Amino acid sequence: MAAPRSTVGASIVGPTSALALKLAAFTKLSEDDRHALARAITNVRTVDARRDLTTEGERPRFVHVILEGWASAYKTLPDGKRQIVAFFVPGDFCDLNVYVLRQRDHSIGAVSRLKVAMMSPDEMASLTVGRPGLTQALWWEGLVTAAIQREWMLNLGQRTARERIAHLLIELYLRLRTVGLTRDGGCDFPLTQNDIADATGLTAVHVNRTLQELRREELIELERKQLQIFDLARMMDGAMFNANYLHLNREGRHLDTNE
């Protein structure tokens, strides 16, 4: 799998934003597409770590795109149990098209300090009209989000604790890699063991012991919010990880612009 070059200097809003890099994993965007994306990022908001961006029940007015930091989408039960249903990293849309619905059925919280772009329905519309490549790329983004959700169900329902955790680490590592946020085998990893527990349906205690196991076997290193994966192949094997669901192999290459 061809990893994008590490792009340390990539601008947040420029034509090589995380979003543009991510969409490039689907199809080669035109110069115009990339500039339209960059221009669409006007309304930027900063959110402190552990603050909520939006909460369940709210009326959705904007679509959010992560520019910096990590966010999580979660649902809670009356008895206080909490399930994280998605993580969002730079380049991800939190909720494509939601403004069609009257109320949100989940909350979105900042895992680390966030910079997010807020886009109105109108802005989204003017971004896509007359840009079929970009439109399809955005559809792709939505479909991949749904595919990730399906894989998480497989994770929650069928994998063991160890497999679930390993799977999550790998997924996030690969997603960060496509937007240039890894450097050889490692990446920022702001999740607490509690976050991992809420995402995998385990308890924090069990997550702790399982992480120790992965460390003991020298598969990973994880401390001070830094993750290092020493042997990706062995990790993927142990987690029964199949990257198909991320659809990162330029599946829209027939739409590539050749400029």
Add this chain to the structure above:
Amino acid sequence: MAAPRSTVGASIVGPTSALALKLAAFTKLSEDDRHALARAITNVRTVDARRDLTTEGERPRFVHVILEGWASAYKTLPDGKRQIVAFFVPGDFCDLNVYVLRQRDHSIGAVSRLKVAMMSPDEMASLTVGRPGLTQALWWEGLVTAAIQREWMLNLGQRTARERIAHLLIELYLRLRTVGLTRDGGCDFPLTQNDIADATGLTAVHVNRTLQELRREELIELERKQLQIFDLARMMDGAMFNANYLHLNREGRHLDTNE
């Protein structure tokens, strides 16, 4: 919550198809919208129970709409474990927009004998062009499908066996009710205990014992593929069921046509 009237005589393809009934839970479609939907159902395929409609890895060429019967979407692991990630009942799209992707990341199987309509990308496009109400209704359908997936994650990750199973039964009952396929408290229910197990991340043995418990408490009756829910309120309570995520309260009523 206003349940649609039972529509025993509703035609499969007419303007009161299950699909049209379902979309009406979002917005009142125009005469033209409903006829366009009816006309779009041309390529109908019948699939025997327990046969696959499409399989993982395949190139998606069509979008499927269920006209009759139930289907499931599932993923399997190399060690043979299987997770059902969705059930589809009449009026449901199996995979809105999938043709944007090069390969499917999950399979779709017939639970019972199926009638499905197959629609090409072109047909979908000509269905929506110039019909903003219908377009938004289809977006809504996609968003609700995603919302259901999130709720299932909450189910898999945080609820007990008993809650998971009760939740699944209620969800399917309510979904069938919006397309007129229930009659006072009961509905067809073609899932085997094995299917329920694969959808809830439990074993069939445990599903069996849990169903017995629900029966013993006179909450439900389930035999010969017929489900009866005796006390929906108590069931919803016991499952911590919150119907918000189904977005059935005509959230698109501002788009209603007044003809």
Add this chain to the structure above:
DNA sequence: CGTCTGGTTGATACGACTCAAATTTGGTGG
């Protein structure tokens, strides 16, 4: 320098799994 959040450890409990076998149901052909 105390406080707080996140991480670690130990002991114990239980919900759900496993394996194995029996029973019932539904469908099929004679």
Add this chain to the structure above:
DNA sequence: CCACCAAATTTGAGTCGTATCAACCAGACG
């Protein structure tokens, strides 16, 4: 209509993975 078979459901006994509860520790921060 009955005999037969496969699929689905049910039952029992024993086990295990993960949860629970309760301390304790380390580093970050005001």
